[in-house]
Amino acid sequence: MKKVQIAGILKSGQVGAEITIKGWVRTRRGSKNVSFIALNDGSTINNLQVVAEVETFGEEFFKNINTGAAIGVTGTLVASAGSGQSVELKAEKIEIIGLSDPDKYPIQPKRHSLEFLREMAHLRPRTATFSAIFRIRHAMIFAIHSFFNERGFFNIHTPIITSSDAEGAGEMFRVSTLSAINPPLNEEGAVDYSQDFFGKAANLTVSGQLEGELFAMALSKIYTFGPTFRAENSNTSRHLAEFWMIEPEVAFFDLNDNMDLAEEFLKYLINYALEHCMDDLLFLSNRLAEEEKVKPADQRSMELIEKLRFVADNDFIRLTYTDAIEILRNSKPNKKGQFQYPVGGYGTDLQSEHERYLVEKEFKKPVILTNYPKEIKAFYMRLDDNGQTVSAMDVLFPQIGEIIGGSQREERLEVLEQRMDEMNIPREDMEWYLDTRRFGGCPHAGFGLGFERLMLFVTGMGNIRDVIPFARTPKNCEF
Numbered sequence: 001m002k003k004v005q006i007a008g009i010l011k012s013g014q015v016g017a018e019i020t021i022k023g024w025v026r027t028r029r030g031s032k033n034v035s036f037i038a039l040n041d042g043s044t045i046n047n048l049q050v051v052a053e054v055e056t057f058g059e060e061f062f063k064n065i066n067t068g069a070a071i072g073v074t075g076t077l078v079a080s081a082g083s084g085q086s087v088e089l090k091a092e093k094i095e096i097i098g099l100s101d102p103d104k105y106p107i108q109p110k111r112h113s114l115e116f117l118r119e120m121a122h123l124r125p126r127t128a129t130f131s132a133i134f135r136i137r138h139a140m141i142f143a144i145h146s147f148f149n150e151r152g153f154f155n156i157h158t159p160i161i162t163s164s165d166a167e168g169a170g171e172m173f174r175v176s177t178l179s180a181i182n183p184p185l186n187e188e189g190a191v192d193y194s195q196d197f198f199g200k201a202a203n204l205t206v207s208g209q210l211e212g213e214l215f216a217m218a219l220s221k222i223y224t225f226g227p228t229f230r231a232e233n234s235n236t237s238r239h240l241a242e243f244w245m246i247e248p249e250v251a252f253f254d255l256n257d258n259m260d261l262a263e264e265f266l267k268y269l270i271n272y273a274l275e276h277c278m279d280d281l282l283f284l285s286n287r288l289a290e291e292e293k294v295k296p297a298d299q300r301s302m303e304l305i306e307k308l309r310f311v312a313d314n315d316f317i318r319l320t321y322t323d324a325i326e327i328l329r330n331s332k333p334n335k336k337g338q339f340q341y342p343v344g345g346y347g348t349d350l351q352s353e354h355e356r357y358l359v360e361k362e363f364k365k366p367v368i369l370t371n372y373p374k375e376i377k378a379f380y381m382r383l384d385d386n387g388q389t390v391s392a393m394d395v396l397f398p399q400i401g402e403i404i405g406g407s408q409r410e411e412r413l414e415v416l417e418q419r420m421d422e423m424n425i426p427r428e429d430m431e432w433y434l435d436t437r438r439f440g441g442c443p444h445a446g447f448g449l450g451f452e453r454l455m456l457f458v459t460g461m462g463n464i465r466d467v468i469p470f471a472r473t474p475k476n477c478e479f
């Protein structure tokens with residue numbers, strides 16, 4: 001008999017149908033005459049209840065049906081006597097596919113801490129929480145491709161190994177096949193990368209943007225969606241050393257077009273989750289509500305689904321960096337010395353406490369901050385007419401802080417060359433990039449969405465390690 005998914009059965013299973021399902025036992029409880037097995041195959045947050053007569057299988061048989069075991073069940077769908085679901089499966093045949101020792105299986109049918117489950121990242125997808133998160137993750141990946149496909153964008157795979165430092169921040173992982181103990185040295189005594197695999201120093205990419213720009217200069221609307229690597233030593237709940245980034249890049253786009261696209265994109269993704277992931281969102285919302293109960297009332301955050309609707313339905317605030325600094329300087333926490341990093345004047349780089357103040361306290365809405373001082377942003381951002389600021393934009397979200405960073409790009413060759421010199425970006429390695437300004441250069445803009453930051457927002461989870469299958473962070477590269 002053909003195996004079917006539990007999700008489909010719970011949605012539209014017909015009483016009387018003969019079916020086979022396979023999955024993992026969540027729990028088993030029983031009486032003298034009948035055993036109830038909650039079976040989950042990962043297709044939905046909900047289990048299918050299997051009802052097995054003790055008389056049919058014999059009492060001994062059930063000793064092997066423990067939490068975590070893989071089994072297959074063939075039987076008939078019957079109307080469920082219990083509440084919660086419409087059908088259950090009356091077992092005629094049960095196949096034990098993989099045993100699980102109940103005393104050793106680490107994932108017990110009880111609440112485990114997220115920290116414990118991080119150590120168990122190989123088994124945590126078996127829990128309700130993590131299966132929900134990773135189903136939502138899939139839905140968001142699918143929605144991202146749909147969004148761009150519907151709007152005539154082309155997906156470009158930009159290289160993962162690269163010799164350029166797109167962000168100019170120098171926080172890169174080296175890719176080398178040279179001996180780590182005894183590398184060849186050049187005349188100056190430095191490592192001689194001309195003898196390395198690529199004949200030059202190479203790294204894992206920190207962004208696909210620069211290569212993405214080359215394709216936007218030909219296909220007009222492109223986006224990248226790939227792994228991104230940053231060797232910054234940030235051990236926070238919002239940073240990963242390996243994360244995924246979506247980077248659209250559009251020719252003939254200015255900063256306003258870019259902001260409109262970013263806002264439309266984020267709202268589309270949130271609405272997609274609300275439309276397609278409601279079972280999982282409800283589960284996560286309840287989970288979060290349990291966690292919030294222990295907090296004082298004024299520190300509790302908005303209920304998850306209400307929060308998603310709120311962001312999807314309201315306009316984002318658009319504000320210049322200069323205006324934001326004024327607000328922050330005059331804010332209560334700044335005057336009372338409650339910020340860890342006091343806001344001085346123009347030129348201060350914003351910390352996440354400042355970003356969150358603007359979003360959560362001042363406006364109570366997502367904020368798009370624009371036109372930052374050129375000194376604190378990347379070389380490729382377009383210089384504004386005042387010569388001081390660049391056409392940058394950061395989208396700031398409640399609880400997350402920066403979720404998107406982007407800009408209009410500098411399309412004027414001379415200005416770009418001057419900016420590169422000022423910021424010590426070696427021009428000779430970047431002639432390919434400068435060529436797009438030499439031949440048919442045009443205004444263009446784009447941004448980068450941190451995929452796991454989006455996942456934090458949509459799932460309401462508090463730690464970025466819990467929304468990626470296997471987290472890579474400083475001193476941690478298990479699995």
Ligand code: 4AD
Nearest residue numbers: 207209239240243247403404405406447448450453
């Ligand atoms: O602001 P960032 O550094 O911008 C860029 O890389 C540009 N090249 C994007 C572009 O214009 N095409 O990074 C973009 C986003 C951030 O807003 C944040 O959401 C996420 O990437 N991000 C991280 N996410 C997880 N861990 C990290 N270490 C991250 N660093 C950035």
Ligand code: MG
Nearest residue numbers: 394402404405
């Ligand atoms: Mg940024």
